[in-house]
Amino acid sequence: WDPGQTVHLLFMYVCVMLHRTHNQMKTYLLQNSEDIRCKCICPPYRDIEGQIYKQNVSLKDCNCLHVVEPMPVDGKDVEAYCLRCECKYEERSSGTIKVTIIMYLSILGLLLLYMVYLTLLEPMLKRRLFGHSQLIQSDDDVGDQQPFANAHNVLSRSHSRPNMLNKVEHAQQRWRRQVQEQRKSVFDRHVVLS
Amino acid sequence: MAAFLVFECCNQFLSCRFSSGSNYAMSNGGGVASSTTHLLDFLEEPIPGVGTYDDFHTIDWVREKCKDRERHRKINSKKKESAWEFTKSLYDAWSGWLVVTLTGLASGALAGLIDIAADWMNDLKEGVCLSAMWFNHEQCCWTSNETTFAERDKCPQWKSWAELILGQAEGPGSYIMNYFMYIYWALSFAFLAVCLVKVFAPYACGSGIPEIKTILSGFIIRGYLGKWTLMIKTITLVLAVASGLSLGKEGPLVHVACCCGNIFSYLFPKYSKNEVLSAASAAGVSVAFGAPIGGVLFSLEEVSYYFPLKTLWRSFFAALVAAFVLRSINPFGNSRLVLFYVEYHTPWYLFELIPFILLGVFGGLWGAFFIRANIAWCRRRKSTRFGKYPVLEVILVAAITAVVAFPNPYTRQNTSELIKELFTDCGPLESSQLCQYRSQMNGSKAFTDNPNRPAGPGVYSAMWQLCLALIFKIIMTIFTFGLKVPSGLFIPSMAIGAIAGRIVGIAVEQLAYYHHDWFLFKEWCEVGADCITPGLYAMVGAAACLGGVTRMTVSLVVIVFELTGGLEYIVPLMAAVMTSKWVGDAFGREGIYEAHIRLNGYPFLDAKEEFTHTTLAREVMRPRRSDPPLAVLTQDDLTVEELQSVINETSYNGFPVIVSKESQRLVGFALRRDITIAIENARRKQEGIMLNSRVYFTQHAPTLPADSPRPLKLRSILDMSPFTVTDHTPMEIVVDIFRKLGLRQCLVTHNGRLLGIITKKDILRHMAQMANQDPESIMFN
Numbered sequence: 001w002d003p004g005q006t007v008h009l010l011f012m013y014v015c016v017m018l019h020r021t022h023n024q025m026k027t028y029l030l031q032n033s034e035d036i037r038c039k040c041i042c043p044p045y046r047d048i049e050g051q052i053y054k055q056n057v058s059l060k061d062c063n064c065l066h067v068v069e070p071m072p073v074d075g076k077d078v079e080a081y082c083l084r085c086e087c088k089y090e091e092r093s094s095g096t097i098k099v100t101i102i103m104y105l106s107i108l109g110l111l112l113l114y115m116v117y118l119t120l121l122e123p124m125l126k127r128r129l130f131g132h133s134q135l136i137q138s139d140d141d142v143g144d145q146q147p148f149a150n151a152h153n154v155l156s157r158s159h160s161r162p163n164m165l166n167k168v169e170h171a172q173q174r175w176r177r178q179v180q181e182q183r184k185s186v187f188d189r190h191v192v193l194s
Numbered sequence: 195m196a197a198f199l200v201f202e203c204c205n206q207f208l209s210c211r212f213s214s215g216s217n218y219a220m221s222n223g224g225g226v227a228s229s230t231t232h233l234l235d236f237l238e239e240p241i242p243g244v245g246t247y248d249d250f251h252t253i254d255w256v257r258e259k260c261k262d263r264e265r266h267r268k269i270n271s272k273k274k275e276s277a278w279e280f281t282k283s284l285y286d287a288w289s290g291w292l293v294v295t296l297t298g299l300a301s302g303a304l305a306g307l308i309d310i311a312a313d314w315m316n317d318l319k320e321g322v323c324l325s326a327m328w329f330n331h332e333q334c335c336w337t338s339n340e341t342t343f344a345e346r347d348k349c350p351q352w353k354s355w356a357e358l359i360l361g362q363a364e365g366p367g368s369y370i371m372n373y374f375m376y377i378y379w380a381l382s383f384a385f386l387a388v389c390l391v392k393v394f395a396p397y398a399c400g401s402g403i404p405e406i407k408t409i410l411s412g413f414i415i416r417g418y419l420g421k422w423t424l425m426i427k428t429i430t431l432v433l434a435v436a437s438g439l440s441l442g443k444e445g446p447l448v449h450v451a452c453c454c455g456n457i458f459s460y461l462f463p464k465y466s467k468n469e470v471l472s473a474a475s476a477a478g479v480s481v482a483f484g485a486p487i488g489g490v491l492f493s494l495e496e497v498s499y500y501f502p503l504k505t506l507w508r509s510f511f512a513a514l515v516a517a518f519v520l521r522s523i524n525p526f527g528n529s530r531l532v533l534f535y536v537e538y539h540t541p542w543y544l545f546e547l548i549p550f551i552l553l554g555v556f557g558g559l560w561g562a563f564f565i566r567a568n569i570a571w572c573r574r575r576k577s578t579r580f581g582k583y584p585v586l587e588v589i590l591v592a593a594i595t596a597v598v599a600f601p602n603p604y605t606r607q608n609t610s611e612l613i614k615e616l617f618t619d620c621g622p623l624e625s626s627q628l629c630q631y632r633s634q635m636n637g638s639k640a641f642t643d644n645p646n647r648p649a650g651p652g653v654y655s656a657m658w659q660l661c662l663a664l665i666f667k668i669i670m671t672i673f674t675f676g677l678k679v680p681s682g683l684f685i686p687s688m689a690i691g692a693i694a695g696r697i698v699g700i701a702v703e704q705l706a707y708y709h710h711d712w713f714l715f716k717e718w719c720e721v722g723a724d725c726i727t728p729g730l731y732a733m734v735g736a737a738a739c740l741g742g743v744t745r746m747t748v749s750l751v752v753i754v755f756e757l758t759g760g761l762e763y764i765v766p767l768m769a770a771v772m773t774s775k776w777v778g779d780a781f782g783r784e785g786i787y788e789a790h791i792r793l794n795g796y797p798f799l800d801a802k803e804e805f806t807h808t809t810l811a812r813e814v815m816r817p818r819r820s821d822p823p824l825a826v827l828t829q830d831d832l833t834v835e836e837l838q839s840v841i842n843e844t845s846y847n848g849f850p851v852i853v854s855k856e857s858q859r860l861v862g863f864a865l866r867r868d869i870t871i872a873i874e875n876a877r878r879k880q881e882g883i884m885l886n887s888r889v890y891f892t893q894h895a896p897t898l899p900a901d902s903p904r905p906l907k908l909r910s911i912l913d914m915s916p917f918t919v920t921d922h923t924p925m926e927i928v929v930d931i932f933r934k935l936g937l938r939q940c941l942v943t944h945n946g947r948l949l950g951i952i953t954k955k956d957i958l959r960h961m962a963q964m965a966n967q968d969p970e971s972i973m974f975n
Contacts, residue, residue, distance in 0.1 A: 100306070100310045100311060103307075107429065115390065115393050193397065
């Protein structure tokens, strides 16, 4: 049994799987053959009005003769008409657009829910659980008035909390305090970012 | 053997300047007694937290560079020890490139997300695409064959709100319904944006470029480039742009890119953050405009403070990576990076320099007017009760913008699309209202390609609407820049300039047609030939207005010519940009970003300004005659209690340490934050430290009576080589020293004795006083 051979086999397996997923992704993203088009704009000619022609053909067929159908002029004028037309090949990825919009809307929705929870539900829940409002107003001085308390904060940060839940709770409290300080600087005291 | 070990360990734990004294003693004296004291030193661990900075404080660059060099020396010296150390040194060298690459990738990806989402949400105000809800108007009608030459956006899959709700597409009822839905969507987007900013990340509002400039010059704003700020800025930027407010997304994109850079630099914590931020801002502008070289020059000219050549190469790399990623996402389906990429190669004529210079003058005048008006409005927002209602303010501005913008088709559409339409020259393939010229011949001869024709009624009505749009945009942008949502300035300024330019271009074109026998036109313009290109005038106008408001020079010209691909137009662009800069400078030397920095009182020492006054150091230093004497610490006379009282009673950031009150000779400088952390640490870790313990900054403890408590040694936090100047040094030299070395404070001596201190804040106040501005507006240290 040769370990080198196993590595070689593993490597080939990974390559095949990657290739397969890549093909699948490509077919998924480009599943619309409508994602390619050739757009020909033909300006007004004599008494024929301006027109726009679109077809999904590939790059090699993207010219006036293939796309402009039905041709509005007869044989001798076709060349003159086609000279004035401008044909462009365009490609887009509708899969990317779909994924992006869905991702954006879901993040926006989550943030909105969290915002509603923070501003409306949490104070209500806290008030119910703790009876009278025990909402602790944290001391938000920037540290100049109490230099030694600030030093205390800096040093205590290096202690580690053993409990996972405590850690999450602690991090969230710290984040809320930071945001409150930021809000004070920006909105109340107008110190930063007028 | 023990001495050798101790020597090695001392090298590791003490930083470069602080350890120089002990090394000297080591190499000279190494007796048993000194080695035991150094053993005690080595047992003392580095105090955690020493060397960090408080929020809203300035960085001391000399200290930071020293730490960086020390780290490099350490890594290089260990490089040869083992293969592991060698790989670590390679990793250290390559980590810079890795960070910059990751930043470019992230910026490109986020810019693609923002572009796609903003386009979609913008069109959401008009209607929806029934077949595929995630397509905007243009993408919805992409494959449809019902689009005609005259109306390129009509297709049955796209339904406006009136059609969906009322069932009919035309008529006064549907107009009113569309109007109402437009206002509703605009208000809800603006409200959502400001609420998200207020609740989650208040630092995400505004443009971000003034604050990034200040951060790069060495100021700490904690959380400004953090994860939450990044996420909220991305999300609310899309909402703010989609709500139809008169703002752009270029400045916020720079902030987003810098956040990415900052976050990635935490993965490689020892790498210089400044380089990453400079490279990230280059990447931000590169994806905003599709102009990588322009982005690098923008980072060099506007944003960065120190820009060594190493940063230039990395910034270029980041900008290219970001542009490449954006291109492969291909948001607009035509492989162009920016919506208004136009390329034409029609020539321009020398006499056209006159209207170009006029456009430059307009740009400069508008820039000066905008800066004054915007700063006055922001100052009122800062100081009066009006600033207490940010959410209401945003809703009000969005409502006014939506109500006035809907009737005019040029303000209803996306500003980027407006700019593209104005930049595009009228050819046979265009059918917009702006290109409805009257044909000279009647039906028999074909429509000729040249646009030198009299303007039809379509063009005249378009000109009226454009004039109204210009006035509207000029007024609304003053109130919009500085709102509590992410707001940029580039696109509105370019729009104003493009409108003005196009109007001037059409006017010159009609002049050339009706008076083609004038001397000027006869020389250069042939009758029936293509002479004036109004699209070019729009481009020059856009560049002039942007230059007038930001006072950029090289970077602006490069950005605009990368946008258009026309090297032929360098001369008109430069003429207009230079004229607008000169005219703008005649009214005030600062661009909009420097004006906002001054409004907020950030401690930013502008490297571009020259200090030309003849004051001396002793006129600027503190303490002045009326002030209390300088707060100093003696090197071995104080007790812990006295030290704490000095710190509690004053609010200075640092204290000079002198030998004794009689001699006033300087020993070093100690920072307030370091002292407090060291005392707290000593209280916890060392035993026997009491309130009347002696504090000493010397190498050896002073002789104390036998029953006194254990003394506290604070030598490790003392900076032994502070910068000093004599009191007769001219301020020009002092300002130069501060700029070039990035100092935070500098001590002033007279005949070898300590006299006073000059800090960066004192210098800024002095410069403000010399320029007859309010010196009390400098707020931070």
